[in-house]
Structure formats: C-alpha cells, structure tokens
Amino acid sequence: MITFKHVTKTYDGNIGLKDVSLNIDDGEFVFLVGPSGAGKSTFIKLIVKELDADEGEIQVGDYRVDQLSSREVPQLRRKVGMVFQDFRLLPKKTVFENVAFAMEILHKSPKTIKRRVPEVLKMVGIEDKRDRYPQELSAGEQQRVAIARAIVNSPRVVIADEPTGNLDPKTADDIMHLLDTINMSGTTVVMVTHAKDIVNRWNKRVVAIDHGSIVRDGFGSYGFREKADRKGGRSHA
Numbered sequence: 001m002i003t004f005k006h007v008t009k010t011y012d013g014n015i016g017l018k019d020v021s022l023n024i025d026d027g028e029f030v031f032l033v034g035p036s037g038a039g040k041s042t043f044i045k046l047i048v049k050e051l052d053a054d055e056g057e058i059q060v061g062d063y064r065v066d067q068l069s070s071r072e073v074p075q076l077r078r079k080v081g082m083v084f085q086d087f088r089l090l091p092k093k094t095v096f097e098n099v100a101f102a103m104e105i106l107h108k109s110p111k112t113i114k115r116r117v118p119e120v121l122k123m124v125g126i127e128d129k130r131d132r133y134p135q136e137l138s139a140g141e142q143q144r145v146a147i148a149r150a151i152v153n154s155p156r157v158v159i160a161d162e163p164t165g166n167l168d169p170k171t172a173d174d175i176m177h178l179l180d181t182i183n184m185s186g187t188t189v190v191m192v193t194h195a196k197d198i199v200n201r202w203n204k205r206v207v208a209i210d211h212g213s214i215v216r217d218g219f220g221s222y223g224f225r226e227k228a229d230r231k232g233g234r235s236h237a
Helices: 040-047 073-077 095-104 110-123 139-151 169-184 196-201
Strands: 002-011 014-024 029-033 055-060 080-084 157-161 188-192 205-210 213-219
Touching: 002 040, 014 040, 014 055, 014 205, 014 213, 029 040, 029 169, 040 055, 040 157, 040 188, 080 139, 095 110, 095 139, 110 139, 139 157, 139 169, 157 169, 169 188, 169 196
Parallel strands: 029 188, 029 205, 080 157, 157 188
Antiparallel strands: 002 014, 002 055, 205 213
16 A cells, blocks of 8 residues: 655755655554654655655555655545544534535535535544634534545545544544544554554554654554664663
8 A cells, every 4th residue: 555665865964864664554553653753744744645766665555655746646635534633623614614615625515515515524423523613622623624635535544643642541442443444444543643542442553753764563552662772872672
C-alpha cells in the first residue's frame, strides 16, 4: 500500500529523512512514533506529496508519488484521508456541511451526498449532531466530525496526525476504538503519536523514527524515553 525505497529528504542541510526504506501493507494499522523533529511529519507529507523527496522512490497504492505531476496530485490525495490534532473544521458550516464539503470538492452528486453523509455520521456516532456547529461540540465530537470527513470518500489510507493530542484519556480511547473499527473495515491507518500509553496498550505495529532514520519496526511498546540520552543526543528505542 505504502512503500518507501531509500528515501532521503533534507531541509537546508538538515535531515528530514535519511535513506528510509519501509513497506506498509494494505489494511495495516501502524503507529509512527519518535521524538519531536525526528522526521514523522516529513514522512506523512511525502506520502501526499506535500513535500518532494530528494532521493528514492515512494509508492502509494497505484501511484508512484515521486514521479507524479502537479496535475496528478489531487488524484492521489483523494485516496488518502487526513485527520489532524486541531480538527480543522469549518466554523461556519454545520457537522453535516463539514463532512459534505469533502464530497462537494470531488463533485459528488447531491443525491450521493445526501445518502452518504448520514451513513458516515452514524458510523462515527454523531448522527444526532448533524445540525450543530463545531463550537457547539466537545473536542471528542469535533474529532469524530474530522474522522467522518476523512473517510466519507472511502479512502484507501487514513493518516491520523496526533488525533488524540487534544483529548482527555477516556475520549482518546473512544477515538482509538473508532480508528480501529475503520482499520478493521480494510482501510490502512497510519497514526502519528506521542501518546505512549495508547501505543503501549494497543497491539499494533510500531515504526520508530529518530534523526530521520527508522530505528525500530515491530510490535510492542512506544520505546522512547522521556528525554534524549545526554551523551549521544538520541532517544533509545
């Protein structure tokens, strides 16, 4: 589903990713972890061609991302749903309208939108909030709207960037169960997180990045200490 082959990205001489090779299979759930500045954001931005790699090959589904023209990028992004820590909802649109907007920009018919949006709102447990505005919702409800928006067009991949970062533990656990349900339906999920307790509690694949390199890939705990090792400057995995 997602393949990186010897991918390198630098910023003004600073390393974003260094010779990264990784394969994420269709239908996997992967935690992407590591200290701040380790390269996690670079990794997900390369997936949707928000950044261009300096070297290497990137494949997402049927798309050879590193070779896509600017005209082809929107086609790739239709296959990838994005969920963010800060929700990024449109404040002047209702819950229904926020989710419908993701379909409208793809020129889906009003009939299709009218049928699909209620299905997805029910799936994420907020069908009774369809006429509310974001400011009338709790943080957990806003994140459910964001997830509904991300999956309404049935993407093959959902990238969740710190989706529980602004949530209390109980609500964060609810969101994790929702993401797990989405994954169980066959959607590949890549979740960037610093939430050690969540990673340690859920038995998922963990890919750890540090200083632009993959330092661990397997099932298990988060693996990083709270602070970097003072001698080597690198957190242990």
